[in-house]
Amino acid sequence: MNAAPADQIRLLDVQALDVRLQQLAHRRKSLPEHAEIESLSKDHTQLRDLLVASQTEESDCAREQTKAEQDVDQVRQRAVRDQQRLDSGAVTSSKDLENLQREITSLAKRQGDLEDVVLEVMERREAAQERAAELTERVSSVEAKIADATGRRDAAFNEIDTEAASVTREREVVAGAVPADLLKLYDKLRGQQGGVGAAKLYQRTCQGCRQELAISDLNEVRAAAPDTVVRCENCGRILVRTSDSGL
Incomplete structure (x- = not known):
């Protein structure tokens, strides 16, 4: 699957809003x-x-x-x-x-x-x-x-x-700017992965599972085109690359 880098980064904004909604629901229940x-x-x-x-x-x-x-x-x-x-x-x-x-x-x-x-x-x-x-x-x-x-x-x-x-x-507005196929994959993964479907790659570490990528996996991510939607080999979440990903 391909998606513009800006759309992938926008997915992190959707994720942050979803996390906030989860936190609010947990707070309400607790x-x-x-x-x-x-x-x-x-x-x-x-x-x-x-x-x-x-x-x-x-x-x-x-x-x-x-x-x-x-x-x-x-x-x-x-x-x-x-x-x-x-x-x-x-x-x-x-x-x-x-x-x-x-x-x-x-x-x-x-x-x-x-x-x-x-x-x-x-x-x-x-x-x-x-x-x-x-x-x-x-x-x-x-x-x-x-x-x-x-x-x-x-x-x-x-x-x-x-x-x-x-x-x-706010989530409706931000998610509305994300391509439908990318958002659909994100929502599917979010349901499977405890509410987190997309994670930032920070200093070679997936912020979803908190595990550092193996050298071979990191090389694959480096070689992937900017618009390629990559996945974490450890947890399967969408891995969003940014300037501080350590690539």
Whole structure:
């Protein structure tokens, strides 16, 4: 393949722009905010799960407390009715009086036991409320950190994308001046060689693979016409000759 020396050198400009686009894409993908957001999101999920569990526990305790208080109220009302019957003198049988007094005593113990249950449930409910309040604050804190990291990431995205768009436009202009067959070969090699399809020959060394050309290969490059598109024997990339190639 033949191409004017100026077109071959122009290919280095295209390569430099492609490298810059690769760098921008890598930077976009490797922003520290990505890992930060991922870590914070995991924390947020865990905290939300703990918060839901605490809220569920508080809700369960609330229902349990209501039920226990209703049980206390029922026993208290029964005891009041029994005491009223006892005080009214309506019960005259000694056996009935004994049974009534025994029931009042039993109800008093039952009421005391139920009131202890109410207190125990109230303590558990209060602990769950405090835990839920603490977790709510922690969730809000993590959400604020995620919002901050997301804002910084999006700002970096905007900066990178703006530069990438500018470089892409410049690349279109420069590549548009390169012969189609030369550009096609370059793009093919770039896909095969990790994004570098053309490299400068500098002081007898290919800047693509960083290897010095063997004497025989160097002699072939020296003998090639200026418009001949030469390739590096080591890596296969297009080898662009310039005044500082050491030929």
